Amino acid sequence: xxxxxLRTPATSRVTALTDTAAADYEVALESLNQWQLAWRRxxxxxxxxxxxxILAVMVFLAxxxxxxxxxxxxxxxxxxxxxxxFDPIAMPPFGSDGAGRSVFVLVANGARLSMLIGxxxxxxxxxxxxxxxxxxxxxxxxxxxxxxxxxxxxxxxxFLFIVLVAARFFGGGELVPLILIFGLLSWPGLAxxxxxxxxxxxxxxxxxxxRAVGVGDLRIAFRHILPNAIGPVVVSATLIVANxxxxxxxxxxxxxxxxxxxxxxxxALARSQERIAVGNWWWPFFPGMAIALTVIAINFLGDGLRxxxxxxxxx
Amino acid sequence: MTVPTTxxxxxxxxxxxxxxxxxxxxxxxxxVLDGTVKAVDGVSFSVRRGQTIGLVGESGxxxxxxxxxxxxxxxxxxxEIASGEIIFEGRDLLTxxxxxxxxxxxxxIAMIFQxxxxxxxxxxxxxxxxxEAVMLHQRLSKKEAWNKAIESLRAVGINNPERRxxxxxxxxxxxxxxxxxxxxxxSCDPKLLIADEPTTALDVTIQAQILELIxxxxxxxxxxLMLITHDLGVVAETVHDVLVMYAGRIVETGTVEDVLLAPxxxxxxxLLRSIPSRGMKGQRLNVxxxxxxxxxxxxxxCNFAPRCPYAFAPCAEYDPRIEEANxxxxxxWLYTPAPGSPIPxxxxxxxxxxxxx
Numbered sequence: 059x060x061x062x063x064l065r066t067p068a069t070s071r072v073t074a075l076t077d078t079a080a081a082d083y084e085v086a087l088e089s090l091n092q093w094q095l096a097w098r099r100x101x102x103x104x105x106x107x108x109x110x111x112i113l114a115v116m117v118f119l120a121x122x123x124x125x126x127x128x129x130x131x132x133x134x135x136x137x138x139x140x141x142x143x144f145d146p147i148a149m150p151p152f153g154s155d156g157a158g159r160s161v162f163v164l165v166a167n168g169a170r171l172s173m174l175i176g177x178x179x180x181x182x183x184x185x186x187x188x189x190x191x192x193x194x195x196x197x198x199x200x201x202x203x204x205x206x207x208x209x210x211x212x213x214x215x216x217f218l219f220i221v222l223v224a225a226r227f228f229g230g231g232e233l234v235p236l237i238l239i240f241g242l243l244s245w246p247g248l249a250x251x252x253x254x255x256x257x258x259x260x261x262x263x264x265x266x267x268x269r270a271v272g273v274g275d276l277r278i279a280f281r282h283i284l285p286n287a288i289g290p291v292v293v294s295a296t297l298i299v300a301n302x303x304x305x306x307x308x309x310x311x312x313x314x315x316x317x318x319x320x321x322x323x324x325x326a327l328a329r330s331q332e333r334i335a336v337g338n339w340w341w342p343f344f345p346g347m348a349i350a351l352t353v354i355a356i357n358f359l360g361d362g363l364r365x366x367x368x369x370x371x372x373x
Numbered sequence: 374m375t376v377p378t379t380x381x382x383x384x385x386x387x388x389x390x391x392x393x394x395x396x397x398x399x400x401x402x403x404x405v406l407d408g409t410v411k412a413v414d415g416v417s418f419s420v421r422r423g424q425t426i427g428l429v430g431e432s433g434x435x436x437x438x439x440x441x442x443x444x445x446x447x448x449x450x451x452x453e454i455a456s457g458e459i460i461f462e463g464r465d466l467l468t469x470x471x472x473x474x475x476x477x478x479x480x481x482i483a484m485i486f487q488x489x490x491x492x493x494x495x496x497x498x499x500x501x502x503x504x505e506a507v508m509l510h511q512r513l514s515k516k517e518a519w520n521k522a523i524e525s526l527r528a529v530g531i532n533n534p535e536r537r538x539x540x541x542x543x544x545x546x547x548x549x550x551x552x553x554x555x556x557x558x559x560s561c562d563p564k565l566l567i568a569d570e571p572t573t574a575l576d577v578t579i580q581a582q583i584l585e586l587i588x589x590x591x592x593x594x595x596x597x598l599m600l601i602t603h604d605l606g607v608v609a610e611t612v613h614d615v616l617v618m619y620a621g622r623i624v625e626t627g628t629v630e631d632v633l634l635a636p637x638x639x640x641x642x643x644l645l646r647s648i649p650s651r652g653m654k655g656q657r658l659n660v661x662x663x664x665x666x667x668x669x670x671x672x673x674x675c676n677f678a679p680r681c682p683y684a685f686a687p688c689a690e691y692d693p694r695i696e697e698a699n700x701x702x703x704x705x706w707l708y709t710p711a712p713g714s715p716i717p718x719x720x721x722x723x724x725x726x727x728x729x730x
Binding site: 262263264266267268269270271272273274282285286 | 444446475476477478479480483484486487488491492493494495496497505506509510554557558561
């Protein structure tokens with residue numbers, strides 16, 4: 059049993075010595091699963107930590123902002139100094155819009171909707187994308203052909219056009235249809251990614267070994283292969299969140315999105331444009347910064363996850 | 374088949390009812406863009422309960438494909454099982470449904486692969502993986518399966534299995550991982566263990582340990598063993614009977630002593646001569662001249678004729694089949710009269726060949 063003693067350098071963490079024979083030098087390395095290893099690598103990624111910090115602030119704002127700053131976002135003030143509303147000095151922290159509504163309250167409330175749209179869109183897209191990609195890549199043949207031609211079809215439709223048309227005809231300014239539209243149009247890229255991962259993973263020897271002990275197809279596809287593909291999927295999912303937030307802002311800005319009473323970052327931006335010329339920069343600046351910061355933070359996070367979850371990464 | 378005079382695997386097949394696996398005229402073809410590759414081209418052999426048998430040949434001769442065909446692990450298409458029967462305990466595996474076959478795999482026939490580094494799923498602990506294999510075939514609770522995993526790790530000589538079960542594959546060395554693979558393969562007490570180049574990826578000292586272990590568990594459990602290898606040394610140490618494959622066919626069979634010490638087929642002889650030995654210091658290594666024939670364009674006669682130092686007239690014309698030989702232990706016109714050929718066979722008795730000489 060000469061391959062048994064796993065002698066480790068003195069610097070590595072030693073957790074236990076065996077209680078058996080003194081001759082048995084077995085020393086245990088700390089047993090880390092892939093998530094613990096990933097977390098270890100993630101911690102070293104500065105930008106990703108910055109991203110997490112920014113996102114934490116945004117989530118805090120979304121959850122507690124409207125509570126600790128208890129203004130009704132639709133509450134109007136009568137004592138306006140002029141059509142441009144209060145500036146940030148006259149009405150901290152972010153000033154008000156032309157109707158006297160606090161921009162801070164708009165941003166805080168908007169964070170709720172934007173984050174909600176981002177995450178739910180991502181969940182829908184990941185569910186469809188992983189299912190389609192996994193089935194296509196694992197089973198191959200005509201199944202693969204059929205599903206991938208469907209992906210091509212979805213991708214061949216001019217994206218913005220279909221989003222705007224669908225938002226106008228099926229959205230009706232409501233939240234749920236808008237999320238569904240975003241989700242149903244955001245999965246094809248992920249499906250292609252997952253398919254490519256499956257095409258390479260299914261040729262791995264551990265898949266053959268699993269089949270050789272009698273594991274069935276579905277179990278191999280989703281219990282054995284999927285956990286090995288999770289890294290790129292998580293990275294891609296974060297980017298879908300960022301894209302959905304931008305997409306909402308864009309669609310709402312064009313007045314195809316949520317109805318005016320719903321407060322999202324996109325709506326806040328949309329309302330600001332009429333008065334930008336007057337010099338009231340704080341109307342678009344704060345919601346715009348909120349979008350930009352959130353998206354960039356999510357991208358940093360994705361970048362960190364990409365490095366942390368890369369199976370080729372070595373300590 | 375005539376009365377067997379030497380003890381060979383096919384000869385025994387007709388003899389007793391203790392035959393576990395009988396492969397008859399198996400042909401596995403691959404349909405690829407350039408044409409059809411006959412990877413396994415009419416292979417017949419049998420394995421008795423508890424028998425140890427070695428399948429030897431160089432890369433690409435069809436040994437692994439034979440094993441994967443028995444396990445029905447090939448993707449169809451591009452593979453096609455063009456003909457044959459694989460009788461395992463009275464049932465033809467080729468006629469089973471996928472569900473029935475799944476129950477055979479792991480439970481009745483288990484397989485160990487060449488690459489222990491990649492044969493374990495990196496995201497699960499070794500205990501999870503062995504317990505899964507156990508629970509697929511036996512009605513056991515998670516806890517019982519986990520205990521069984523610990524027991525099977527102990528059975529393959531892993532120290533402190535209670536802790537090892539909780540480790541991930543990346544925490545284990547290559548030799549340890551192969552032990553885990555063997556533990557997993559044996560966890561359901563299979564009747565046949567197929568080991569496909571189990572030691573090729575390991576270094577020499579670990580190779581010896583793993584072979585020792587395979588032999589040891591084979592002795593203890595009485596499972597039949599089919600060892601696939603290109604390494605004649607491994608065969609000599611581990612198995613009782615040998616099948617030599619060349620270009621998709623079995624060209625020679627016999628006991629390890631017969632085949633390795635006194636080979637009949639010129640190919641086997643060439644294999645043995647090409648093993649480097651101490652006595653040939655400073656000389657060029659012996660090689661079998663030429664290369665394996667192009668799989669899309671096999672020679673008309675004997676597949677080995679273009680490389681054979683003893684080739685004579687019938688070899689280029691007629692294709693020798695091991696089933697037609699008497700005794701059926703070698704596919705070579707040196708031992709069997711070629712049909713319709715006026716030239717008599719040059720019967721050569723088994724004669725000793727010195728390794729590397």
